[in-house]
Amino acid sequence: MPVFLDDGGECGALIKARDWSDTLGPVEKWPQSLKAATGLLLRSPVPIAMLWGDDGIMIYNDAYSLIAGGRHPDLLGCKVREGWPEVADFNDHVMKVALAGGTLSFRDQELVLHRHGRPETVWMNLDYSPVLGDDGRPAGVLAIVIETTARVVAERALQARAERLDLFDRLSRTINDLAAPDEIMAVTARLLGQHLKASIVAYADMEIDQDAFTIRGDWSAEGAQSIVGSYSLDTFGATAARILRGNAPLVIRDVRGELGEEEGAQFLAIGIQATICMPYVRAGKLAALMAVHQNVPRDWTEDEQALVAEATERSWAHIVRVRSEAILRESEDRFRNIADQTPVMLWVTDENGYCSYLNKTWYEFTGQAEHEGEGFGWLNAVHEDDRPETERAFVSANDARARYETDFRLRRADGSYRWCIDAAAPRFDGSGKFMGYVGSVIDVDERRESIERVRRSEEQLRAVIDQMPVGVAIARVPSGEIFIFNQALEEMLGHPLRAETADTYDRYGGIDDDGNPVPAERYALYRAVARGETVTDDEIAYRRPDGTVVDLLVQAAPIFDNDRKAEIAIVAIQNITGRKQAEAHQHLLISELSHRAKNLLAIIQSIAQQTFRGEDSIAALLSRFEGRLGALSAAHGILTQEKWESVPLRRLVCDTFTAVRADDDCFILEGPDLLLPPKVAVSLAMAVHELATNATKYGSLSQPGGSVSITWSNEGERLRLDWKERGGPPVVQPTKRGFGTRMIERGLAAELGGTVRILYEPDGVRCEVDAPLPAHG
Amino acid sequence: MIAFALEDMVIELGYDVVGPAFHLGDALELASHEEFAAAVLDVNLNEQRSFAIADLLHERGIPFVFATGYAEGGVGWTRDAMVIAKPYTRAQLAKALGELLD
Numbered sequence: 001m002p003v004f005l006d007d008g009g010e011c012g013a014l015i016k017a018r019d020w021s022d023t024l025g026p027v028e029k030w031p032q033s034l035k036a037a038t039g040l041l042l043r044s045p046v047p048i049a050m051l052w053g054d055d056g057i058m059i060y061n062d063a064y065s066l067i068a069g070g071r072h073p074d075l076l077g078c079k080v081r082e083g084w085p086e087v088a089d090f091n092d093h094v095m096k097v098a099l100a101g102g103t104l105s106f107r108d109q110e111l112v113l114h115r116h117g118r119p120e121t122v123w124m125n126l127d128y129s130p131v132l133g134d135d136g137r138p139a140g141v142l143a144i145v146i147e148t149t150a151r152v153v154a155e156r157a158l159q160a161r162a163e164r165l166d167l168f169d170r171l172s173r174t175i176n177d178l179a180a181p182d183e184i185m186a187v188t189a190r191l192l193g194q195h196l197k198a199s200i201v202a203y204a205d206m207e208i209d210q211d212a213f214t215i216r217g218d219w220s221a222e223g224a225q226s227i228v229g230s231y232s233l234d235t236f237g238a239t240a241a242r243i244l245r246g247n248a249p250l251v252i253r254d255v256r257g258e259l260g261e262e263e264g265a266q267f268l269a270i271g272i273q274a275t276i277c278m279p280y281v282r283a284g285k286l287a288a289l290m291a292v293h294q295n296v297p298r299d300w301t302e303d304e305q306a307l308v309a310e311a312t313e314r315s316w317a318h319i320v321r322v323r324s325e326a327i328l329r330e331s332e333d334r335f336r337n338i339a340d341q342t343p344v345m346l347w348v349t350d351e352n353g354y355c356s357y358l359n360k361t362w363y364e365f366t367g368q369a370e371h372e373g374e375g376f377g378w379l380n381a382v383h384e385d386d387r388p389e390t391e392r393a394f395v396s397a398n399d400a401r402a403r404y405e406t407d408f409r410l411r412r413a414d415g416s417y418r419w420c421i422d423a424a425a426p427r428f429d430g431s432g433k434f435m436g437y438v439g440s441v442i443d444v445d446e447r448r449e450s451i452e453r454v455r456r457s458e459e460q461l462r463a464v465i466d467q468m469p470v471g472v473a474i475a476r477v478p479s480g481e482i483f484i485f486n487q488a489l490e491e492m493l494g495h496p497l498r499a500e501t502a503d504t505y506d507r508y509g510g511i512d513d514d515g516n517p518v519p520a521e522r523y524a525l526y527r528a529v530a531r532g533e534t535v536t537d538d539e540i541a542y543r544r545p546d547g548t549v550v551d552l553l554v555q556a557a558p559i560f561d562n563d564r565k566a567e568i569a570i571v572a573i574q575n576i577t578g579r580k581q582a583e584a585h586q587h588l589l590i591s592e593l594s595h596r597a598k599n600l601l602a603i604i605q606s607i608a609q610q611t612f613r614g615e616d617s618i619a620a621l622l623s624r625f626e627g628r629l630g631a632l633s634a635a636h637g638i639l640t641q642e643k644w645e646s647v648p649l650r651r652l653v654c655d656t657f658t659a660v661r662a663d664d665d666c667f668i669l670e671g672p673d674l675l676l677p678p679k680v681a682v683s684l685a686m687a688v689h690e691l692a693t694n695a696t697k698y699g700s701l702s703q704p705g706g707s708v709s710i711t712w713s714n715e716g717e718r719l720r721l722d723w724k725e726r727g728g729p730p731v732v733q734p735t736k737r738g739f740g741t742r743m744i745e746r747g748l749a750a751e752l753g754g755t756v757r758i759l760y761e762p763d764g765v766r767c768e769v770d771a772p773l774p775a776h777g
Numbered sequence: 778m779i780a781f782a783l784e785d786m787v788i789e790l791g792y793d794v795v796g797p798a799f800h801l802g803d804a805l806e807l808a809s810h811e812e813f814a815a816a817v818l819d820v821n822l823n824e825q826r827s828f829a830i831a832d833l834l835h836e837r838g839i840p841f842v843f844a845t846g847y848a849e850g851g852v853g854w855t856r857d858a859m860v861i862a863k864p865y866t867r868a869q870l871a872k873a874l875g876e877l878l879d
Contacts, residue, residue, distance in 0.1 A: 595821075595845075602864040606782030742781060750780075750799030 008042030069115030367413025631689030700728025725764030
């Protein structure tokens with residue numbers, strides 16, 4: 001047995017055992033060069049194969065058998081082109097080069113081998129060199145084969161990781177500067193597409209119905225077509241729709257193979273044969289998609305799926321952050337915009353009382369430079385005198401975290417000061433933490449002035465109303481609430497005038513002709529308030545709390561403002577009780593005057609009737625008539641002077657007497673001062689006239705030296721009057737009693753309610769009056 | 778004085794006179810006790826109204842006539858009554874008394 005195969009390991013043993021008659025002939029007869037080379041390689045720990053002859057008959061060692069995998073040991077003695085059919089071309093090239101005396105060397109050569117019945121990508125370091133035959137010419141090729149797959153794979157994984165990191169780094173850096181969601185998605189799509197060498201990367205928004213979606217943008221590799229547009233999820237087949245609606249990623253390596261022509265029709269129609277669709281789920285619903293497509297079937301690795309998932313997630317997260325930042329910024333911008341446009345000065349402080357913001361209105365008003373008011377700088381614009389109190393109010397409110405309101409004079413840009421009200425409320429965040437204050441400052445100078453003006457004018461109005469000699473009250477329309485009334489009215493009615501509603505006016509003292517209280521509607525003010533009527537010269541009787549009744553003349557009217565709308569109604573009331581009484585009195589006087597005139601005429605008629613009778617001459621009768629009229633007239637003269645109230649007895653007698661006898665030394669008057677009622681006075685005057693006339697004609701005064709004494713007394717509440725003539729001719733009892741006598745004896749007696757007697761005493765006529773002292777009043 | 782003139786007129790007209798009374802008390806006395814066919818009542822008797830006498834006369838069925846100086850508008854008694862206005866003439870009085878005693 002040839003010795004070169006000894007100690008050749010498994011392969012040495014297999015070569016020894018093999019029948020080589022089909023190719024190289026029996027081992028013992030191999031050329032010396034073949035034997036030497038075989039002996040050499042069998043003893044090498046490095047994987048070596050020798051390809052002998054033009055066919056490249058394969059002889060290899062144990063180390064190489066491991067690389068041959070499942071093909072060992074059948075590979076031993078095979079023609080190399082047949083033994084490795086998948087790389088036949090490669091080996092053919094090697095054979096030609098080496099047999100021509102050349103060498104070949106490959107580092108990390110990638111080859112797809114079927115060593116275990118399935119394709120397998122491997123990397124190898126390959127060194128080829130010729131083996132000289134016995135004739136000194138190349139007879140075979142020596143191949144040193146070292147598999148580097150493990151190293152290459154490790155190196156590649158390392159590189160892939162580096163590339164992925166690089167991708168995310170670039171993704172982050174690029175989108176960080178972007179705010180628009182579409183731009184962010186476009187960048188993500190482009191970077192993903194380039195990195196994965198995909199055909200198309202598209203992003204889509206799902207509609208609310210979870211079916212329709214819109215591809216808003218995509219990135220496509222050169223030669224691939226954009227697929228931007230609107231689609232329906234259901235048209236992509238039941239499988240795809242089910243998976244995506246289940247919020248799971250859809251991974252298809254081969255559309256045709258996995259879905260079939262029919263279900264995969266929509267994918268195929270837009271040139272997609274493999275895809276990774278990554279769902280974005282918000283609030284449990286499918287909201288958007290990021291899809292990576294390939295125009296040929298593609299074996300998506302776990303790494304690639306993870307990469308798509310992560311890139312998508314990062315982009316969405318960024319969009320969400322950018323959106324909320326945008327919303328916040330917009331909200332902030334909006335606040336500033338509103339705050340700056342508002343005519344009210346606004347400010348914000350933090351929890352320490354430090355002013356962090358004052359709006360434009362503040363700076364325009366105060367003329368402070370922007371930011372000057374921050375911190376406590378705003379206090380500098382407050383009037384020096386108001387500053388300590390303002391600061392104190394703010395600081396103490398801040399400590400108490402209470403609402404507060406204060407007023408101070410604030411300096412305007414022009415240096416003038418205006419009264420302002422500063423009102424503020426504490427702010428709290430969602431968890432109830434104190435955040436500081438938000439406050440507003442309003443210029444109330446004008447309002448203060450106008451309020452003051454209104455107050456002054458109201459005061460004046462009240463003063464005017466109070467000074468008015470008529471009663472005045474003002475009520476609100478339409479309630480009827482009386483809110484102003486003057487003292488004159490209170491005095492007139494005997495009580496204050498208050499009311500909440502017009503319906504309660506019936507509590508007041510208005511009465512009808514029968515003395516019953518009148519309903520609320522009867523009051524003029526009610527008509528003005530409730531019906532808008534203007535009431536003039538309404539007369540009403542009013543019973544005051546003390547029971548007295550007064551007559552009132554009432555005017556009432558609604559007061560219209562510029563809009564022809566009545567908000568108040570006024571009532572003016574005059575007490576016309578006095579006027580009414582005066583009118584009644586006047587009426588009474590006229591009636592009395594008429595009565596007296598008629599009475600007087602009746603008296604004159606009566607006197608005439610009594611006078612013009614008998615046989616005396618007309619001249620004598622007329623004289624007598626004149627005398628009586630004279631007495632009547634004198635009595636009335638006194639009555640008029642005494643205002644028809646009462647007449648002093650002395651004066652009456654004296655005047656009556658002197659009307660008959662002008663010389664006043666012929667009569668004596670003696671008695672106390674007494675007053676007589678008018679009617680009695682007239683009767684007494686007429687009686688004295690008759691007595692005086694008779695005395696002059698027939699009695700004591702008919703001759704010189706005669707006299708009359710008239711004395712009276714009022715003892716015991718009785719009037720006693722005594723007329724006594726003296727010094728006249730002897731008295732003759734008259735034969736008939738005339739008018740005068742009758743009037744004296746009966747008329748006067750009846751008038752006085754006492755007795756009157758005429759006594760014809762021989763020395764002179766006496767007339768005695770005895771009557772109760774007449775009451776008068 | 779008017780009463781005396783009235784008294785004279787009544788006598789001249791051929792009647793007998795009961796009275797006259799100048800005060801309400803006297804008049805009431807006369808009206809309730811005396812016998813007479815008719816009366817002339819002055820509304821105003823010494824500042825007092827004579828309606829109580831009118832009531833009494835009405836009760837007794839004695840006709841009467843009011844004489845008054847007050848003008849229009851009646852005398853103010855509760856019932857209707859004949860009235861002659863002062864001053865009245867003899868003829869007016871005669872007519873009134875004639876009607877009362879008719």
